[in-house]
Amino acid sequence: MPRFRAYLLLWVLALLGLVTGCAGPRAASAGLGEEQSIRSRATNYLARAGLLKPEQSGQPGALDPLLMIEEAGPTNAPLPGMVSLQGERWFVDTTQPVLYTNLGVSTINGKPYPRHVFVWFSTTPGSGSHFGSRLWGRPPVCPLAESPTPRGTGGPRHRQTGGLPHGGQNEDCLAPGESHLRPQGIAIILGASGLPILWEVLRDSSQRSIVYVAKSLEAAAAKAYGPVLTNRAFAVEKAPSESKGTVVARLLDDAPVAMGPIVNVAAETGDIAAVVCRCMPVQVQELISTSTYLTLPMDLLLASPAFPKAVGADLDRFIDHQEAGQRLENTLRFP
Numbered sequence: 001m002p003r004f005r006a007y008l009l010l011w012v013l014a015l016l017g018l019v020t021g022c023a024g025p026r027a028a029s030a031g032l033g034e035e036q037s038i039r040s041r042a043t044n045y046l047a048r049a050g051l052l053k054p055e056q057s058g059q060p061g062a063l064d065p066l067l068m069i070e071e072a073g074p075t076n077a078p079l080p081g082m083v084s085l086q087g088e089r090w091f092v093d094t095t096q097p098v099l100y101t102n103l104g105v106s107t108i109n110g111k112p113y114p115r116h117v118f119v120w121f122s123t124t125p126g127s128g129s130h131f132g133s134r135l136w137g138r139p140p141v142c143p144l145a146e147s148p149t150p151r152g153t154g155g156p157r158h159r160q161t162g163g164l165p166h167g168g169q170n171e172d173c174l175a176p177g178e179s180h181l182r183p184q185g186i187a188i189i190l191g192a193s194g195l196p197i198l199w200e201v202l203r204d205s206s207q208r209s210i211v212y213v214a215k216s217l218e219a220a221a222a223k224a225y226g227p228v229l230t231n232r233a234f235a236v237e238k239a240p241s242e243s244k245g246t247v248v249a250r251l252l253d254d255a256p257v258a259m260g261p262i263v264n265v266a267a268e269t270g271d272i273a274a275v276v277c278r279c280m281p282v283q284v285q286e287l288i289s290t291s292t293y294l295t296l297p298m299d300l301l302l303a304s305p306a307f308p309k310a311v312g313a314d315l316d317r318f319i320d321h322q323e324a325g326q327r328l329e330n331t332l333r334f335p
Helices: 002-041 215-225 309-319 321-331
Strands: 046-054 066-070 082-086 089-093 098-108 111-123 181-190 196-201 209-214 246-252 262-265 272-276 284-297
Touching: 002 246, 066 284, 082 098, 098 321, 111 309, 111 321, 181 272, 181 309, 196 215, 196 272, 196 321, 209 215, 209 321, 215 246, 246 272, 309 321
Parallel strands: 046 284, 066 262, 098 284, 209 246
Antiparallel strands: 046 066, 082 089, 098 111, 111 181, 181 196, 196 209, 262 272
16 A cells, blocks of 8 residues: 555656646747737737827927827727826826826946837726717816926916716716726837837736837847847847746837837727837828827826825836836847
8 A cells, every 4th residue: 555655646746747847838838929919919900090199290309109099989999198186086188188208318238228208198998987088079078177287388288177067976087096097108219329229118918018129229139149049039039038028029110310109009908009110101091080199297297196106106117217228138138
C-alpha cells in the first residue's frame, strides 16, 4: 500500500507538470492573438462618425487631434464633454466638447523628448448619462453647472443654466463620485526634428498599453537593435517577456510638418480604435457631422481636491512625463 501511494503521488505530480507546462504556451498564444486583434482594429474603418476638431484650427504646428467619434445610436456614443462639479455631483457636459491638455518633457534613454497630452471625458456606456450634444444635434436634457474659466480669458467661457424639460431631477444624468467619469486620451512624443514619432493611448478595454510608432522611429530601432524579434511585429518591440503588455498597434507615416493625429473613438467601449497621421487616408466611410471642441489646461481638474481620486490617479500616471519616459524605455526598444 505505501508503494501504491508513492506511485499515485508521482502520477499526480506528473499530471500537474503536464498541465502547468501547457499553460505557458497557451497563455502566450492567447496574448499574441489579442495583439493581432488590436493591430487589425487599428486598420479598420468606422462606418459612420462625427468629426470633432479644435476650435482654433489652422495654427501652424498645432498638435491638437481630430476626433472621429463613432455614431452607433443615441444612447452609447462616447461623447467627450466639459467636466464640472455641482454640489457633490460631477457632470460631463457634452453640449460643450472639451479636451484637457498637459505639456511636459519625457526622458528616454537619457534624451529629452517633448510630450503633449490630450485627455477627454465621457460617461460610461449604458449608464444612460449621456447628455444631448450639438455633434449629434440632440438638445441637452440635464442641469449643467457653470464651466471652468479658461486661463487668460477674464471670465467664464461657457455657462449653462438650463434644466430638465419638465423641471425634474434626472439621476441618470449625474456622475456621482468616479463611477461615471471615464477618461480617455492620447500622448504625443516629439522627436529631435519637432515632429511626432510616437503616440500613446491612455486606456483600452483590453487592459493592454497601446502605442503607435512613426516609420522613422521603427527604422531607427531596426538600425540600433537589429531585425524584428520572434513573435513580434516590429523592430521597436521588445520580447513578449519584456514588453509588459505593451502593443505597437501600427506604424504611421511621418508627417511633413508637426500636426495632430486623427483619432477614431469606438462607440461601444470608448476605446481608441485607430490613430492615423493626417497625412494618411481617413478611416471613416461616412462623415455625418462636424463640430468643434475647446482646449483647457488639465490643471483645472487636478488642482481640485474634490476630483475623483481614482480618475485623478489614473490621469496623474498618464501625465507624469518622467514616468511615461521610463515606461516607454522599459517596454520598447527605443533607439
